Amino acid sequence: MLKMLLGLLLAGGITLTATPWVRRQAFRWGAVDRPNARKVHKDVMPRLGGLAVYAGFVTAVLVTIQPTRSLYGLLLGMTLIMLLGALDDLRGLSPRVKLAGQVVAAVVLLPLDVQVYFVTNPFNGHIVDLGWLGIPITIFWVVAVTNAVNLIDGLDGLAGGVSCIAALTMAVVGWTQWQVFGAAGQREVIMLALMLAAALLGFLRYNFHPAKIFLGDSGSMLLGYTLAVMAIMGLTKSVTAVSVLVPLVILGIPLLDTFFAILRRYHRHRPIFQPDKEHLHHQLLALGLSHRQAVLVIYGISALLGGSAVVLNLVATDQALALLVILAVVVIAAANKVGVIGRAPEKDRQMSSRL
Template sequence: MLSYYVFWGFFSFFITLALSFLLLNYVKISHFLDSPDNDRKLHNVTVPRYGGIAFSFSILLGIIGIFKFDSQYFWVYISFVLVITLGILDDLFRLSWRVKMLVQIITGSIVFSAIKDIIPEIQFFSFSFTLPLILMFLLFLLWFVGMMNSVNLVDGMDGLAGGMVFITFMGLAYLGWFFSNSIFLCFCLVVICSLYAFLIFNAKPAKFFMGDTGSLFLGLLLAISPILFYFTNGAYISLDITPFLMFFSYLIFDTLRVFYYRAKKKKNPLTPDRQHFHHLILDKLGSYNATLFYIYLLMGLFILLGILMLKLEFTIEFGLLYLLFMILFIISTRFLKSILGIFVMVRKWLRGILMQVNPKQFSFSHLMFKIIFLIYILSHFILFYMIFFNSKWLVLLLAVTILAFVMQYFFQRSNLGIIVYLGVHFFILFFLSEALVDIGINMFFILLVFKYIILCGLLLMMIRYMVRYSVHYLMRFWKNSDMLIIICLFISLLYVFIFNSDNGLISSIWLELLLIFIFFRSSFLDLKVKT
């Protein structure tokens, strides 16, 4: 069953990848171009804005595959089609905000009509309440329209909106795992894998933007996620919105703060400006990557807090503290500046520590690569030694590994082939480990052959690096930490070969890890030669 769900994540990843490639290479529509025509925009060249089309259609196909046109989820298909159509038309013709608002209200009304008789009560920080139908409808529209536009409002930097929603759905995937809601977990995996493929093309400098098609669609996914969780988890009689509020906190806080600022200045709340929190951080730090890092970190802290509250229960006292923090974030400029001050202090502290290592030879890219690779090695331990005890670990492992790949690509600008290979290799290992449990022998050997074909390609690329850069290969390229990792992998391989020789699969995995590290580390020769 788990492999079936992961299949749809794998499927959505490759569909998004294929559609992105087709759009970039074969679709040349002038209306889909975003020009740097004002100081609010951070890009300097004209960039296509049809990236959202790729992952929205991919997610739609994935959802159809999961729900199989179940009439219970008919409202999901209708809302998806309406919002995708609205986004495409807006990207083409720049629709007025009144038209977009009207379509969003109609879509929200359709969704509400499907759920109004099913959800008896709402729970908020352990406090349950029932509202009159008309009041519930108005509050739902406020939530629905607000969340749909929140992603659109923060979509101001390469990789920002997509990365934020990616991290949010990592938290939602944990929510599905925690409550054993496999269908909702599968829904989250489809979104995560699609966004992972999109972020490959959206990292700075972006090859395309998601446009209104993507931002409105992602906002829709966030807006309906509490309802989908309720629909797919029949054991609950009330809709608990608390964990979703925790996971969406940054988007909610930033949207409300910007609306408050614009209203205070007597401006249209929908008028774009540079008052979003990411603009303030960028102006304060002056670093694009540092801004993304701190926004992602803030998102992660909110999600971690929500996960902790799942364990400790959402009390009313905590809810009051949450509301107080939200109010201060929205209306207090001094409170906001104090948060920015903390970011600046942490950045100076980290830079001071890192520069003490070796300011002349220190390579942040190489250090982060080793950290990511160690996470990758750890994932193999969990994958092969814990699957027989608790298969739920696999889902958490898959989420953490995908996040590691995204961080690697965003902050190190490594060769795209490295990231794609790591992702494909891990997915195949994931299926192989499942094959040891509940997949037939034919599927097992098909995946095994596919894995070794990829490994042969890896060996050919490694030989290419050795031949092409033979002069540089042994000239102070390998660092002590590289040799330490290689020695540890080699010793592990010998240990498995001598004391566990009957398990050829485990031996081959350690051999692959050794070859993969040598190849990936060799790929940095590209950077060394160019510089």
């Protein structure tokens, strides 16, 4: 308990203290985000916020958690992904270079025992050994979540807050698996998730609207990567029937927003990596919500999905599958209603004229 408290204080305190220094250095080094037609902010903003989150989280981990091979894998990959993001914040990198760097950061996990070795069939509860298929699945999962969190980083405090809620949810789910099902290896993930949440709370002091600093790619990719790896280290190793689905629900906002963006761009014959202004946060702003209101609405949706993930982990398999069906129907209907899946061309033109 004392180690946990020390870890939380270190993660939150160091991030809170380091963020103003990182902000000054970002201006000095030219790591700034300039406004354009697609972006919401109007002023030049410093990036590199991920440096402060990294410093607080990693320091807390090194001081309070006994090192293991998987923990070394997490820290090594986090360092690589943070440096990749920092380089993008400073100089700008092409999507292909960033993707290649993300794949490398995912591959380094494999020899350090961070891999999806099996999944549990949610329909019959049988364990399915993935064998060599675990390698591409692990790489795809890490890269997908890394990019998903990166893509939702469009409003002050959005990616940081959603990631904080996801981390807290992982801690609760890990605790229930540990206490109720006796799932091994959850204590480490619980501590990691809580310390990440503490670091993010320290950063949100400066990042919530009106933000004084952005996460930048050094932060948004770092958060996505860390959440993806923690899910592999803990949640996917549970033998409960719906364990394979729990991380998908916890990370529902970034994953679904990215999925709908891909469908939208494919349907319109646009490049997958071409940015647009039709993500969930853009659509909420177009509906008339203020910057802060849009962020709080998405926080609420994330908390609802987090609560659903906890329930999925506790109820019987048939009840869990029924809840998943209800969630899927509600999410698709809501996404279509606000225009995240895609609008008709006439509505696109009307929206563009208002923006």
